[in-house]
Amino acid sequence: MSAAEAAPEPRGVIVTGGGTGIGRATARAFAARGDRVLIVGRTPATLDATAEGHPGIHVLTADLTTPDAPRTVIRAALETFGRVDVLVNNAATGGFASLAATEPQAARAQFEGNLLAPLLLTRQALDALAADGGGTVLNIGSAGALGRRAWPENGAYGAAKAGLDFLTRTWAVELAPRGVRVLGLAPGVIDTGIGERSGMTPQAYAGFLAGIATRVPAGRVGRPDDIAWWAVQLTDPRAAYATGAVLAVDGGLSLT
């Protein structure tokens, strides 16, 4: 086997929200590469289901919006595999509401869970990420919040995701001297059940997906693996010259 074909060195990877959807597929994609993965979420059963049959995946139950969570997560990663090479800030909750219908607590939950929690976790991870020659932060945003798009009925969620993209660019510049890369992935509509977890009925979510599929240039909605593959590519050491970029993986929907 040549050096180029040698198995990649196992890395320490954290995937928040690894119990379901994109996070589950991403955790398994890293584990398939040979990495050791810590998945974090609030529901032990879904985390355990992700890890079942994947000995490289370790589970931590934690609510990322609680004050102790950043320290707990990074300590658990260091105790479990001694290093943090990749942090995937994937956990988020949806929540559809117009401005007039937005409850204060729902807006707070959007900004705390989808923007502040990744900021504080990344801050806590910095020394570990910089320690072994430079790690990578991957922020999972949303194609719906890219550029100058508006998103009626989804303002707080979209604002948190647009803010996360801003943090991606800003951290890329701040952290480059420490050898840490920061990238964003902006999924389009991916069939993960997130609609139902955001308050839609199963019928409404199925109708939403079917309607979107007719508008996507690629002809279908996305699958969690469509995003997971890119998460592994963007954080690969051979992608070393890319930082600060946010990649839309949406079948072309945001171009229409």
Ligand SMILES: NC(=O)c1ccc[n+]([C@@H]2O[C@H](COP(=O)([O-])OP(=O)(O)OC[C@H]3O[C@@H](n4cnc5c(N)ncnc54)[C@H](OP(=O)(O)O)[C@@H]3O)[C@@H](O)[C@H]2O)c1
């Ligand atoms: N699916 C799409 O169409 C789509 C499109 C664009 C962007 N995205 C983004 O892609 C990412 C993954 O979405 P998904 O569709 O896979 O959604 P999902 O299946 O609902 O996954 C979100 C995960 O985050 C966890 N989570 C939420 N709040 C948490 C908290 N406070 N502490 C710890 N864990 C928490 C949830 O687990 P618990 O509830 O058990 O904690 C869940 O496993 C999100 O950032 C989402 O905004 C999704």
